[in-house]
Amino acid sequence: MRRPRPxxxxxxxxxxxxxxxxxxxxQDWRPFDGEALLDDVGDALDDVAPDTGTAAVLVGRLHAHLxxxxxxxxxxxxxxxxAPVRAQIKHARHxxxxxLPRDRQRAVGYLRRLAWSVLELAEKLAELRCLRGTV
Structure with missing residues (x-):
C-alpha cells in the first residue's frame, strides 16, 4: 500500500x-476587426476628402488599427x-x-498616407497568415 505524498x-x-x-x-483589449479596418481605410481613401472633423476621427481609428x-x-x-514587415513597421512607427497637420490639404494627405500604411501592413500580415478576416 502506498502512502500519499504530501x-x-x-x-x-x-x-x-x-x-x-x-x-x-x-479590459483594454479589442479584438481585431478586419471589416472595420477596411471600412476606415475605404473612407480615408475615398475620392471625396472627408471634412476636418471626420478626418480627425478617422485618424484616431486608423492609428488604433495600425x-x-x-x-x-x-x-x-x-x-x-x-524584412518587408520590418520595413512597414518602421514606417508605421514613423x-x-x-x-495631424492643421492645414486641411496636409491633413488629408496625412490621413491617406496613414490609410495606405494600415492597408499595406494588413495585406502583408494576411499574406503571412497572421491575420484572418481581412483583405
Missing amino acids: ATGWTPPLDTDGLATVLARL MQLVAIAVASEAADQD ILAEE
Missing part, C-alpha cells in the same frame, strides 16, 4: 500588482522573420509619431 506548496505566478496589470490589459497591426506583427514574430 502536496507541495503553491505560489501564485503573479502578485496583486501583476494581476491588476493583466486585468487592465484584458498600432494593433504592429502588435500582431511583433507577437506573431513576423517582424523578426520578414507615421504614428507625426501629428
Whole structure:
C-alpha cells in the first residue's frame, strides 16, 4: 500500500500588482476587426476628402488599427522573420509619431498616407497568415 505524498506548496505566478496589470490589459483589449479596418481605410481613401472633423476621427481609428497591426506583427514574430514587415513597421512607427497637420490639404494627405500604411501592413500580415478576416 502506498502512502500519499504530501502536496507541495503553491505560489501564485503573479502578485496583486501583476494581476491588476493583466486585468487592465484584458479590459483594454479589442479584438481585431478586419471589416472595420477596411471600412476606415475605404473612407480615408475615398475620392471625396472627408471634412476636418471626420478626418480627425478617422485618424484616431486608423492609428488604433495600425498600432494593433504592429502588435500582431511583433507577437506573431513576423517582424523578426520578414524584412518587408520590418520595413512597414518602421514606417508605421514613423507615421504614428507625426501629428495631424492643421492645414486641411496636409491633413488629408496625412490621413491617406496613414490609410495606405494600415492597408499595406494588413495585406502583408494576411499574406503571412497572421491575420484572418481581412483583405
